[in-house]
Amino acid sequence: MIQTKSKLVLYLLLILVPIVSVFHLFSGEISIDFSDFYRALFDFDKTNTNQIIFREFRIPRLLMGIIAGSGLSIAGLLMQTMFNNPLAGPYILGINSGSSLFVAFSIMSGIPFFISDFGTISSALIGAFIFGLIILAFSYIVKSHVSLLLIGIMLGSFTSAFVSILQSMSNPSELKLFTMWGMGSLQQVTLTQIPIILVFFILGIISCIFVIKPLNVLVLGENQAMMLGIHLKYVRLILISITAILTGLITAFCGPIAFVGLAVPNMVKLLLKTQSHGFLMVGCLLVGSLFLLVCDILIQLLETSVHIPINALTSLIGAPFVILIVLKRLA
Amino acid sequence: MSFKRNILILFGLLLVVSCTHENVKSSKQDIKKNEIQYAENLEIIHERGNVLIHIKSPENHQIEKKYCIQNKTNSIIPSGYILLKSPVRSIIALSSTHIGMLSKLKSENLVTGISNHLYVHNPLVLNKYRKGKVVEMGEEGTIPVESIVASKADVLIYSGFGKSFPHEDQLERLGTICLVNYDWREVHPLGNAEWIKLFGVLIGKEKQANLYFNKIKKEYLKLKKIASKSKIKPTLFSGNLVGDIWYSPAGESYNSILFKDAKTDYMYSSSKGTGSVEHSFEEILKDNIKTEFWFNPGFSSMSQMLKAQSKYVHFESVKNNKVYSYNFSGNEFWEKSAIEPQHVLSDLIQILHPELKLKNKLHFYRKLNK
Numbered sequence: 270m271i272q273t274k275s276k277l278v279l280y281l282l283l284i285l286v287p288i289v290s291v292f293h294l295f296s297g298e299i300s301i302d303f304s305d306f307y308r309a310l311f312d313f314d315k316t317n318t319n320q321i322i323f324r325e326f327r328i329p330r331l332l333m334g335i336i337a338g339s340g341l342s343i344a345g346l347l348m349q350t351m352f353n354n355p356l357a358g359p360y361i362l363g364i365n366s367g368s369s370l371f372v373a374f375s376i377m378s379g380i381p382f383f384i385s386d387f388g389t390i391s392s393a394l395i396g397a398f399i400f401g402l403i404i405l406a407f408s409y410i411v412k413s414h415v416s417l418l419l420i421g422i423m424l425g426s427f428t429s430a431f432v433s434i435l436q437s438m439s440n441p442s443e444l445k446l447f448t449m450w451g452m453g454s455l456q457q458v459t460l461t462q463i464p465i466i467l468v469f470f471i472l473g474i475i476s477c478i479f480v481i482k483p484l485n486v487l488v489l490g491e492n493q494a495m496m497l498g499i500h501l502k503y504v505r506l507i508l509i510s511i512t513a514i515l516t517g518l519i520t521a522f523c524g525p526i527a528f529v530g531l532a533v534p535n536m537v538k539l540l541l542k543t544q545s546h547g548f549l550m551v552g553c554l555l556v557g558s559l560f561l562l563v564c565d566i567l568i569q570l571l572e573t574s575v576h577i578p579i580n581a582l583t584s585l586i587g588a589p590f591v592i593l594i595v596l597k598r599l600a
Numbered sequence: 601m602s603f604k605r606n607i608l609i610l611f612g613l614l615l616v617v618s619c620t621h622e623n624v625k626s627s628k629q630d631i632k633k634n635e636i637q638y639a640e641n642l643e644i645i646h647e648r649g650n651v652l653i654h655i656k657s658p659e660n661h662q663i664e665k666k667y668c669i670q671n672k673t674n675s676i677i678p679s680g681y682i683l684l685k686s687p688v689r690s691i692i693a694l695s696s697t698h699i700g701m702l703s704k705l706k707s708e709n710l711v712t713g714i715s716n717h718l719y720v721h722n723p724l725v726l727n728k729y730r731k732g733k734v735v736e737m738g739e740e741g742t743i744p745v746e747s748i749v750a751s752k753a754d755v756l757i758y759s760g761f762g763k764s765f766p767h768e769d770q771l772e773r774l775g776t777i778c779l780v781n782y783d784w785r786e787v788h789p790l791g792n793a794e795w796i797k798l799f800g801v802l803i804g805k806e807k808q809a810n811l812y813f814n815k816i817k818k819e820y821l822k823l824k825k826i827a828s829k830s831k832i833k834p835t836l837f838s839g840n841l842v843g844d845i846w847y848s849p850a851g852e853s854y855n856s857i858l859f860k861d862a863k864t865d866y867m868y869s870s871s872k873g874t875g876s877v878e879h880s881f882e883e884i885l886k887d888n889i890k891t892e893f894w895f896n897p898g899f900s901s902m903s904q905m906l907k908a909q910s911k912y913v914h915f916e917s918v919k920n921n922k923v924y925s926y927n928f929s930g931n932e933f934w935e936k937s938a939i940e941p942q943h944v945l946s947d948l949i950q951i952l953h954p955e956l957k958l959k960n961k962l963h964f965y966r967k968l969n970k
Binding site: 326449452457576 | 716841843844878880885908910
């Protein structure tokens with residue numbers, strides 16, 4: 270069971286998320302006062318620049334930060350438990366790359382349906398699902414954790430090469446659309462897109478509730494889980510599907526974001542010191558949101574001197590953290 | 601005695617005059633005349649039967665590369681110069697602007713290598729490419745040396761994105777001179793166009809190149825004068841988002857000069873630098889929500905542009921359908937705009953100053969369709 274100290278940590282995180290969110294809302298380069306914030310929400314004036322910036326830019330960016338941070342962290346947690354590997358995550362296992370490849374196909378096909386929001390989401394979800402299945406298939410053949418991660422990295426390299434070929438063959442306008450998407454950003458999302466994103470996100474999160482018990486058992490090992498009546502084949506398929514929904518959704522709207530899915534679940538495990546996946550999921554939701562929001566605040570604070578893409582900053586923070594985990598395991 | 605002295609003085613004077621005449625003659629031969637007026641990174645000097653080409657570094661304007669074309673077979677090549685045999689008979693042109701310049705001299709048939717046919721507009725070069733007479737080399741810096749050697753091109757012209765061409769010395773020994781072209785780093789539109797003179801001396805069409813440049817210079821300056829007479833100064837902004845960053849032309853840049861010459865109130869005209877200035881999207885929206893015109897959004901249709909970023913809809917210029925782009929025929933623009941700056945300026949004046957009733961056709965820019 271979770272300790273009182275860990276519960277306190279969760280409560281603290283619960284308080285921190287709204288505080289950081291408010292800070293995020295007011296951390297842009299343009300200073301906006303509280304009255305504009307209030308009017309942007311309840312008495313919106315379409316001609317007021319500050320209110321437009323607040324409503325159309327900062328609120329979607331904040332919501333996308335929370336969704337992307339928490340969604341990728343949950344996906345990472347699922348992968349780590351499923352493969353019983355703390356270094357697993359949607360990015361390193363090549364699931365993000367699957368999304369990217371299929372989005373590249375859809376954008377560079379030039380077919381209007383595929384270029385639409387729905388087309389992009391569908392492609393990203395399908396790509397994530399297929400690559401999730403591929404990595405699952407490899408996990409039956411390859412027993413070593415490191416080898417599986419290497420296969421994930423190779424899948425990533427394979428898709429990068431394929432995307433490069435596609436880019437060299439595509440016309441300049443399609444190439445531009447794909448390049449813009451691939452740079453990754455939290456501010457691509459609009460307020461009108463938020464409902465559809467929320468639907469998929471909530472679907473993914475609710476599905477997680479149903480796999481808490483199997484995940485808790487999977488920690489004991491696959492044989493133990495089977496003995497306890499867990500239908501591994503179905504559980505794995507469900508876990509891959511949830512990961513595909515969350516990763517595909519976020520990749521479709523923000524582009525690839527690295528290391529969140531790998532680093533955050535490990536941070537949460539260190540903070541909460543529990544194997545209870547219910548708590549770990551809540552922890553991932555909160556820490557994931559906080560992690561990406563803090564990264565985005567940093568980006569906005571540094572904007573006057575240097576422009577850092579979100580993907581670069583998450584890698585800058587996430588990669589050393591992963592090295593630390595590896596060193597700790599070796600020790 | 602006095603007669604003798606007078607004779608001596610006269611003889612002495614004649615000697616001085618004749619010597620002076622000789623000096624004048626020899627100094628006329630030695631005249632170092634830089635023919636370049638606007639380009640800051642190029643010098644073309646005629647000296648003792650040679651044409652000396654100096655390519656300057658765009659960073660500090662110090663001479664970076666020196667080439668020599670012998671106009672007389674017995675002329676002495678100054679030390680430190682790379683010998684270029686003119687007229688050049690085959691050229692690998694790695695940038696579309698190079699093809700544009702050669703085409704103005706009716707010499708695009710000399711092109712035997714390009715970087716990528718997808719970025720070529722010139723029908724003659726494309727036709728030759730389809731027939732296999734023009735080879736696709738790939739991007740600058742990634743071209744296999746053996747492909748260049750196999751092409752047997754006399755000259756390879758490259759853009760030099762901050763470094764020399766790989767294996768430049770070896771290629772020179774194997775017969776292909778690598779010539780860096782910094783036209784794209786020129787700040788003044790006429791400076792960019794003036795690089796046609798380099799192509800002129802290379803292919804033995806110097807006179808035609810000079811004539812062409814003088815013609816477009818006259819047209820450009822005439823258009824600038826017409827624009828200056830307008831009593832209005834329309835507001836405009838330029839550029840688009842790349843990731844989370846909006847790149848706008850800096851105040852001393854090529855585009856900014858064009859905007860100034862077209863008599864407009866460009867939002868970032870006072871910013872420092874010759875490249876671009878970076879802003880966040882929020883800043884751009886705050887500064888330009890009411891700005892009248894938006895140029896160079898990087899797209900050729902409104903739907904495609906709004907697909908890339910639907911928040912553009914908040915700009916007045918988008919609401920009033922006053923967004924203009926050259927992307928309808930991007931290849932044509934990149935190939936021709938450098939060598940036809942008068943047409944770019946004409947387009948700007950035509951769009952921004954309808955009161956001047958220029959009645960020229962639009963060459964590159966079009967309004968983005970809703």
